[in-house]
Amino acid sequence: MLVNIKSLFTLAAATALVRGQEQATAPEDSAVVRLTTDTFEDFVKTHPLVLAEFYAPWCGHCKTLAPHYVEAAAALESKNISLAQIDCTVEHDLCMEQGIRGYPTLKVFKSNQFESPAEYQGGRTADAIISYMVKQSLSPVTVLEGEDAAADFKDLLEESGQPVIVDSGVEGANATFYELADLFRDDFTFVQYAQEGKGNLAIYLPKSDDPIVYDGKQTTLADLLEWLSVETKPYFGEISGETYQSYMASGLPLAYFFYSSPEERSTYEEFFTKLGKEHRGKLNFVGLDASLYGKHAENLNMKEQFPLFVIHDLGKNLKYGLPQLSEEEFEKLEKSLELKTKDVAKFVKDFFAGKLEAVVKSEEIPEVQESSVFKIVGKNHDEIINDAEKDVLVKYYAPWCGHCKRLAPIFEELAEVYAFDSDAKDKVLIADVDATLNDVNVEIEGYPTLYLYPAGNKSVPVVYQGARTIESFLEFIEENGSNGVNGAEILKRKAAEQEAAIEDGDAEEEEVVEEAEVEHDEL
Missing domain, CATH: 3.40.30.10 (Glutaredoxin)
Incomplete structure (x- = not known):
């Protein structure tokens, strides 16, 4: 029987891709490096260019990305470009520090800069990852010199379409300028062009002939970052x-x-x-x-x-x-x-002058709470989350959000666990707020967003990023709340009492049946 070799390779590749999609975690024998809270910082500081994927094993998009990520890692390993993975269901603190709000989140760490990662802006196929990361490894600065430098500079300003950052020979700023360019190579054009009589840093905005010259005394990376954040935006x-x-x-x-x-x-x-x-x-x-x-x-x-x-x-x-x-x-x-x-x-x-009155959006405060999940509105949001005695878990949702709808019955069951125990209900509050109808001063990047406001430490809320199960929520609140309420134990007692009540109910029913039978016999 004749076999088409090309078809076999196509089938094998497709099978490998499907198998790869079954797991979000890269195989141990791949070029993808698995990092933890203990190893992450040292790894970034000792590798010049790192693409880090923050993921969850159960995430469908992560599973789809996995085979492409593994393939790209293998291709980039020889170019001294590292691809790494961080499991956010395990490394909670690290992912929180990195501001991870969804999965997968990809960040690029350049020049051993642990504190200033850039968001990955490329596609999510192996070829797209390889192309993007190779570009990141090239020099981010265009150097203009020679007889044609002036003409080339003029053409560059006309054709760039984005702010052009120019170093015309600032003493001692060369290394910092390259760091800056490496961080923002996708957003701005960086040029070194030594002009006679000039030795400054300047920004040329599109359609503007007047450069914005840096007038700061320090040229540290932090100073220049602050300058760029303001001056690169159009008026x-x-x-x-x-x-x-x-x-x-x-x-x-x-x-x-x-x-x-x-x-x-x-x-x-x-x-x-x-x-x-x-x-x-x-x-x-x-x-x-x-x-x-x-x-x-x-x-x-x-x-x-x-x-x-x-x-x-x-x-x-x-x-x-x-x-x-x-x-x-x-x-x-x-x-x-x-x-x-x-x-x-x-x-x-x-x-x-502080003379304006803000336009505040809020539902009315409910006269009666109709659910075990406490309903918060804009008018009482800050009061509720700042309750000094309670660990308050809040779900910020949108009524049209499918994920929010699926989470609703789980959240209801969670609230009932703490309501079951007289001591726990005074220490833990499960609440939600319709963020489309109420103003809340909370960073919400997607729905649902869940924050835990620990008792006595309201200034540092903890974002929830775990699995959406009762057990995971109970463990999260116990570990991150200030009151340390053991919700899992309450859940066991609640289940045991419910089971006992069912058994008692069955026994009573049997007793009634037996009495009825006795009466029937007497008749």
Whole structure:
């Protein structure tokens, strides 16, 4: 019987891929290095380029990634590029320190920099991982010199499309400049170009001829990181899926201008650019296309009435918006809304003066708790989580979220465990809050997000990242809560009492049947 060799190889590869998908953890004989809390830091500090996967063995996406990750690790090993795995179901503290919110999370550690990883931005196939990591190993700085340097620099500024960071010969800053470039090679263009009469660091923003010169006295990595986080943003930028995280990471309040058309944005461009320059480093100004992202107005506690101006204080998670029309007034409106620049300028001035009142979104506080899971709303959120006597586990959810719906009955059962014990119910509270209807000053990157606020240590909440089972939740609360309540023991007692009650019920039923039979015999 003739066999097609190509078909056999294809079948073998497909079989290997399917088998690989069964396990998220790389095989021990692969080039993937398994790291723990004890070995992680030393490994990163002794290897120049590391791609680290933070995963959970039960995660479906991790299982899909696994064979590609193993293949890429084998190909990159000879290039001194390391691929590692950290099991977050085991290394809880490490994953928490790294801010892991979902699986798999991939981070790139360069130049032995343990504290400043970059998010992996490539695809999740073996070829994509190999290509991305090889690029990360190349020099991140373009050096311009010779007769054509001036012309090349001019062309680079015109063609870059992103901020260009230039070192024109700062004494003693060469190594730090390369570190900086290595961290942000995907975001900015880094150039070394020695210009006569200059010896500084400067940023050239797209469509701007005037460089922003660094005026700091220190050129440490921390100083330059702070400088870049502020000065590389446009005076009046555009927020989208690609830029959103960058603005969030800056920590500065964010001023949104919702526009309905490119023409409308263009009308206000000069005004907002001027405001952006005036308040540089204190308030970021961005445009938002309402035709694409108009629903975001609801997240800022505003109605979809455009054009619209809103300021979001990210640090305090407070939203401030110019007054809007009632629904009835808006429906009767016969002409387009107008956003007056003088009103915006005054609004910004009042924001800095602390004269504005935040627009807070909250459901009403329930008069009666209808479930063993305590319902929190925006108005009482801080009061409940800051209960000094209780370990409070809170689920932040969205009603439309499928994962939240599947977790609901488990969370209900969890709450009933602690409610069963008179002592435990005074020490542990299981609660939830609809984060789409209530403002809470909590970092939520996805639904559901679960935080434990330990009694007496509310300033350091612990994010839950384990399996969504009763046993795992009980163990997590006992280990991370301040009160050390043994929920597993309570669960055993609760189950035993329920079983005893069922047996007693069966015995009573048998007794009734026997009595009935005796009466029947007498008849």
